[in-house]
Amino acid sequence: MQLLDFPFELLLNVFKKLGSEELRRSVSYLLICKRWYHIAHEVFLSDLPITELRLSSRHLQLLPPEGSLLKNLIREKATRLSIRLVGHPSLDVSTSPWISLAEDKNDDHDDDDVDSIQDEWIVDTDYIDGERGIDADKIQHSAHLSCRPQQAWMRRVNSKLVELADKLAIFTALEEFMFESSSEQEVTPEPRWDYVHDVTLGKIIAGLPNHLTAITLDTCGTEIVPASDHPIHLCPLIAQHAGRIKTVRLRMRCICPVVFNMAIEKLAMEHLTIKLSLPMFGDSTPNVCYNAKRCFSRAKTPTASEIGFMISCARRLTDRHSFQRLRISFRDLHGRGTTDFVAWDGVADQCFYDPNTKGDKGRSWDPWEENETLQVWIPFF
Numbered sequence: 001m002q003l004l005d006f007p008f009e010l011l012l013n014v015f016k017k018l019g020s021e022e023l024r025r026s027v028s029y030l031l032i033c034k035r036w037y038h039i040a041h042e043v044f045l046s047d048l049p050i051t052e053l054r055l056s057s058r059h060l061q062l063l064p065p066e067g068s069l070l071k072n073l074i075r076e077k078a079t080r081l082s083i084r085l086v087g088h089p090s091l092d093v094s095t096s097p098w099i100s101l102a103e104d105k106n107d108d109h110d111d112d113d114v115d116s117i118q119d120e121w122i123v124d125t126d127y128i129d130g131e132r133g134i135d136a137d138k139i140q141h142s143a144h145l146s147c148r149p150q151q152a153w154m155r156r157v158n159s160k161l162v163e164l165a166d167k168l169a170i171f172t173a174l175e176e177f178m179f180e181s182s183s184e185q186e187v188t189p190e191p192r193w194d195y196v197h198d199v200t201l202g203k204i205i206a207g208l209p210n211h212l213t214a215i216t217l218d219t220c221g222t223e224i225v226p227a228s229d230h231p232i233h234l235c236p237l238i239a240q241h242a243g244r245i246k247t248v249r250l251r252m253r254c255i256c257p258v259v260f261n262m263a264i265e266k267l268a269m270e271h272l273t274i275k276l277s278l279p280m281f282g283d284s285t286p287n288v289c290y291n292a293k294r295c296f297s298r299a300k301t302p303t304a305s306e307i308g309f310m311i312s313c314a315r316r317l318t319d320r321h322s323f324q325r326l327r328i329s330f331r332d333l334h335g336r337g338t339t340d341f342v343a344w345d346g347v348a349d350q351c352f353y354d355p356n357t358k359g360d361k362g363r364s365w366d367p368w369e370e371n372e373t374l375q376v377w378i379p380f381f
Contacts, residue, residue: 011036012043015040015043016043018043050073050074050077050078051077051078051079051080051173052078052079052080052082053074053078053080053081053082054082054084055081055082055083055084056083056084056085057085057153057156057157057160060083060156060157060160060161060164061156061160063160063164074171075167075170075171075172075173076172076173077173078171078173078174079173079174079175079176080174080175080176080177080178081171081174081176081177081178082177082178082180083161083164083178083179083180084178084180084182085157085180085181085182085195085196085221085222086182086183086221087181087182087183087192087193087195087221087222088150088153088192150192153195154192154194154195157195157196158195158196158197158199158200161196161200161203161204162199162200162203165200165203165204165206165207166203166207167207168204168207168208168209169207169208169209169210171209172211174209174211174212175211175212175213175214176212176213176214176215177208177212177214177215177216178215178216178218179204179216179217179218179219180216180218180219180221181195181196181218181219181220181221181222182218182220182221183220183221183222192222193221193222193223194222194223194225195222195225196219196222196224196225197224197225197226197227198224198225198226198227198231198232198234199227199228199232200227201219201224201234202232202234202237204217205217205234205237205238205241205242206237206241208241208242208245210244212244212245213245213246213247214245214246214247214248215242215245215247215248215249216249217238217242217248217249217250217251217252218249218250218251218252218275219251219252219253220251220252220253220275220278220279222253223253223254224252224253224254231296233258233295233296234252234295235255235256235257235258235259235295236258236261238250238259239258239259239260239261239262240262240263242259242262242269243262243263243266243267243268243269244266244267244268244269245268245269246268246269246270246271247269247270247271248269248271248272248273249273249274249275250272250273250274250275251274251275251278251292252292253278253292253293254292254293254294254295254296254297255274255276255292255294255295256294256295256310257309257310257313257314258295259274260313260314260316260317262317262321264320264321267321269321269323270323270324270325271323271324271325271326272323272325272326272327272346273325273326273327273328273329274314274327274328274329275292275328275329276291276292276302276307276310276328276329276330276331277290277291277292277329277330277331277341278290278291278292290331291307291330291331294306307330310328311328311344314326314328314344314346315346315349317346318346318347318349323346323347324347325345325347326345326346326347327343327344327345327346328343328344328346329341329342329343329344330342330343330344341353350376351376352375352376353375
């Protein structure tokens with residue numbers, strides 16, 4: 001009796017004895033024949049480290065097809081999903097280390113490792129029209145608009161994000177979700193600042209699974225561009241869908257008090273961190289503003305009264321719902337000399353600053369969530 005004539009159950013035991021690690025040493029182990037493949041493939045996929053998925057734009061393009069065994073396995077086992085973009089296709093292959101939002105508060109994380117990460121998308125080396133030697137002091141942000149691969153990259157990214165957002169709800173084990181659209185300087189072509197559409201982000205927010213326990217939504221590296229003549233106001237969507245999630249982190253270049261219009265009867269949120277302060281991306285940053293603007297505002301930066309109104313709306317939410325932690329960070333626009341970076345604590349109803357912090361590179365959330373050395377700061381509003 002030949003090996004392939006064995007019943008399915010016996011063959012499966014043979015493959016399990018070989019082990020998934022041995023099968024993954026070479027794809028040729030799977031390609032002996034069709035019957036062999038169907039049995040071996042199940043063992044091949046077992047024990048894959050897919051509970052934590054860290055995706056760049058290139059990974060979005062390479063997701064397994066719908067209905068495949070691997071796609072179904074990811075939906076059943078993935079508990080953490082991180083998507084990180086940096087505004088351009090990169091030739092370097094690297095991914096962001098996962099930083100737990102809910103449980104790993106005592107772990108030490110190297111911010112330099114996070115800073116050095118690049119997005120990845122394999123492209124031709126001649127991916128930009130014209131000369132490469134661009135003076136950093138004379139970078140023209142219109143230059144990337146004529147870069148056809150950049151535009152094609154942006155279309156692919158938005159298309160794949162929408163495709164993924166439509167399927168997020170059926171990730172049955174997903175607990176934590178992180179979406180970061182940042183910006184990476186000193187690259188050619190320079191990063192786009194308009195690479196995420198409002199429809200795309202709206203789909204992601206609306207598609208968040210009900211069973212999520214933590215989310216980070218950080219789009220500080222791009223303007224959210226209307227996909228049509230009728231821009232989508234994202235803050236009401238955030239208020240509608242984020243309230244059921246225990247731990248929420250928000251940072252966008254435009255945000256307004258509407259995010260606090262949450263239905264109290266459905267509010268399960270315990271930890272909320274909003275960073276109005278924006279990171280500095282270098283001299284080439286267009287329309288530099290140190291704090292997030294109010295939605296649909298034409299001002300380059302919000303006034304002190306607008307920041308005060310944002311905090312007063314958050315304060316009204318704390319009157320109706322008890323938080324374990326609620327913090328909003330912003331820059332002191334008056335420049336008092338002691339610090340330019342402040343955090344309002346909604347539980348203590350008090351503003352604080354870290355005496356060791358002057359400026360904000362925007363690379364870490366933890367100091368403003370867990371730091372016990374914060375000192376009292378008198379607000380200007």
